[in-house]
Amino acid sequence: MFFTSTRARLNIDASEAIVRGISAEGGLFVPSEFPALAPAFLARLIPMTYRERAAEILSLLLPGFTREEVRTCVDSAYTGTFDDDEPAPLYALGPGIRMLELWHGPTCAFKDLALQILPFLLTKAIGKSAPGRTAVILVATSGDTGKAALAGFADVPGTKIIVFFPQNGVSPIQKLQMTTQEGANTGVCAIEGNFDDAQSGVKKIFADEEMARFLAARNMAFSSANSINFGRLAPQIVYYVSAYCDMVREGRIVQGEKINAAVPTGNFGNILAAVYAKRMGLPLGRLICASNRNNILTDFLRTGVYDRNRPFYTTSSPSMDILISSNLERLLYHLHGNDPEATGALMAQLSSAGRYEVSPAILELLEAEFYGGFCDESETRRTIGELFREKHYLCDPHTAVAVKVHGDYVRETGDDTPCVIASTASAFKFARPVLESIDTSPVPEDDFAALRRLADLSGRAVPRPLAELGTKEVRHRSCVSKEGMAEFIRTFLD
Numbered sequence: 001m002f003f004t005s006t007r008a009r010l011n012i013d014a015s016e017a018i019v020r021g022i023s024a025e026g027g028l029f030v031p032s033e034f035p036a037l038a039p040a041f042l043a044r045l046i047p048m049t050y051r052e053r054a055a056e057i058l059s060l061l062l063p064g065f066t067r068e069e070v071r072t073c074v075d076s077a078y079t080g081t082f083d084d085d086e087p088a089p090l091y092a093l094g095p096g097i098r099m100l101e102l103w104h105g106p107t108c109a110f111k112d113l114a115l116q117i118l119p120f121l122l123t124k125a126i127g128k129s130a131p132g133r134t135a136v137i138l139v140a141t142s143g144d145t146g147k148a149a150l151a152g153f154a155d156v157p158g159t160k161i162i163v164f165f166p167q168n169g170v171s172p173i174q175k176l177q178m179t180t181q182e183g184a185n186t187g188v189c190a191i192e193g194n195f196d197d198a199q200s201g202v203k204k205i206f207a208d209e210e211m212a213r214f215l216a217a218r219n220m221a222f223s224s225a226n227s228i229n230f231g232r233l234a235p236q237i238v239y240y241v242s243a244y245c246d247m248v249r250e251g252r253i254v255q256g257e258k259i260n261a262a263v264p265t266g267n268f269g270n271i272l273a274a275v276y277a278k279r280m281g282l283p284l285g286r287l288i289c290a291s292n293r294n295n296i297l298t299d300f301l302r303t304g305v306y307d308r309n310r311p312f313y314t315t316s317s318p319s320m321d322i323l324i325s326s327n328l329e330r331l332l333y334h335l336h337g338n339d340p341e342a343t344g345a346l347m348a349q350l351s352s353a354g355r356y357e358v359s360p361a362i363l364e365l366l367e368a369e370f371y372g373g374f375c376d377e378s379e380t381r382r383t384i385g386e387l388f389r390e391k392h393y394l395c396d397p398h399t400a401v402a403v404k405v406h407g408d409y410v411r412e413t414g415d416d417t418p419c420v421i422a423s424t425a426s427a428f429k430f431a432r433p434v435l436e437s438i439d440t441s442p443v444p445e446d447d448f449a450a451l452r453r454l455a456d457l458s459g460r461a462v463p464r465p466l467a468e469l470g471t472k473e474v475r476h477r478s479c480v481s482k483e484g485m486a487e488f489i490r491t492f493l494d
């Protein structure tokens, strides 16, 4: 197994794929084949802990890393960083429905599962190709990714991380999460502008030759932590396999029996990990792709037409407010029989016309594997309210979208195969819309008061990372214009 690109024929190893993040011609790195999760291998995982399972599975996915290296990365990432020793526990919502809770980490959302381990994978990878070089992670964020990346990279030797966020484009809590970040290697800076300004500024700096020379002179180089990096995808495969093993262990299914998976989807990274687990041989049936009002993926999975020429809506599930789902490119590549020309042609149409259409044969493959559905704002709120009143389960708006679409799927098809539903954020992270859904009194103006109110109503404690924000010292106060970003970086690195 080696790595190639969705738009070119390459042969690189896992380390290089992780260090480079994205291929020079714009394609994404993909494995040339899928390592097999043989039944005997799976059987061995069943009695293991999450960390032990992760070490086994990641060793398959990262040829070139020794078992010892993978083991060290896994232990560093998942020991003492989550609120439970098992970072991805299951919760029984109904006889055959298990919530896969992916929000027990330091930023209370599923991105922690990947961003807690990526820094260790990345520094090991650099150690192989460019020993001694410091990786400088540059992130433009609209909120959640920036904090998750900061939490992952803080004080990891051999790395520095700089996060830019739009001054008025993140919530007060999100802003505090970033500006109170500890760690000698962390830089956080507000931008006078919106998210697009921050993002285009970061892209320009990545491509700037003068900046590249500045870094090279200090034995540094930029790296990316965004969701198209294979180093973020691989750790996400682990929790689908682990959830399956847990269901076998609890006796809910027998090994070999199929389960479905429902995933609240934005950039298509989380659900793509389920696709990869299935290609590796995990007995997964239907993959239920749940969108919010930005339902471009629902339309695509039902018609074969991907068309981003449509209005963009801001919703209560902001991490799914996306019109270009980058990781879908990997699925297209595999469905086209690993054909970089066919994939590149579709992506060229997407960038020139904002639209492409797959062939009837590919649409048939999509329909066989996926169910696409969506959930609007009022249904999202109703679902949160119903789950709370009827099942005493507190769920965030992203997760509610998946619960609702899974319900639609069962009603429409009669398929009541056991299902894992990815629960991607703590309800406390989105306390405002959650309170509006479960309570009729007005939501407190102050965000911390809203957190306390949600705790009172639900009888659950505010997660520690959010509760302690109010008492943390603000360490990052810089705010620059878009033109000032490069100067901020040079000053920080010198």
Ligand SMILES: *Cc1c(COP(=O)(O)O)cnc(C)c1O
Pocket: 109, 110, 111, 144, 227, 264, 265, 266, 267, 268, 269, 270, 271, 319, 320, 398, 424, 425
């Ligand atoms: C990022 C995110 C998603 C979407 O995941 P993708 O991998 O982008 O599809 C869903 N829910 C939450 C809470 C997220 O942070």
